Amino acid sequence: MYKQFSIGILSVSLIFSAIAGFAHTPPDEARVFFVELKDGDTVKSPVKIRFGIEGFGITPAGTTDKIRHQAGHYHLLVNQDTLPDLDNPIPRDAYHIHFDQGETEAHLSLPPGRHTLQLLLGDEDHEPHDPPLISQKITIWVE
Ligand SMILES: [Cu+2]
Numbered sequence: 492m493y494k495q496f497s498i499g500i501l502s503v504s505l506i507f508s509a510i511a512g513f514a515h516t517p518p519d520e521a522r523v524f525f526v527e528l529k530d531g532d533t534v535k536s537p538v539k540i541r542f543g544i545e546g547f548g549i550t551p552a553g554t555t556d557k558i559r560h561q562a563g564h565y566h567l568l569v570n571q572d573t574l575p576d577l578d579n580p581i582p583r584d585a586y587h588i589h590f591d592q593g594e595t596e597a598h599l600s601l602p603p604g605r606h607t608l609q610l611l612l613g614d615e616d617h618e619p620h621d622p623p624l625i626s627q628k629i630t631i632w633v634e
Pocket of ligand 1: 552569590591616617
């Protein structure tokens with residue numbers, strides 16, 4: 492009797508996570524990208540960086556409306572060799588910048604030299620979507 496009850500609870504939680512996973516799944520054609528700024532560009536600091544998205548939306552972090560199933564907020568990864576753990580909330584530090592208000596551009600002060608930039612969309616809990624929406628990683632040179 493007890494065993495059956497446990498299995499019942501497990502099935503319900505599996506169904507819920509399947510629905511949640513599906514709801515947060517961006518369509519295949521969705522993508523995030525840098526607008527204007529291109530790989531190899533030489534720029535001055537502060538660097539104006541505009542973020543672009545197609546096939547999915549932007550909404551502030553913490554959104555509880557249904558829009559959260561079809562939208563997220565940007566994270567800018569600065570000088571990262573590897574992506575953060577895609578199964579957990581994206582770290583929050585000077586190299587993993589969250590745009591919690593749904594901002595679509597940044598003015599980033601960077602020291603002279605080579606830097607890499609990459610965008611990663613996160614959901615209302617700052618977790619990457621499944622599959623994740625990740626931009627091309629670009630290298631820029633700051634004068
Ligand atoms: Cu975030």
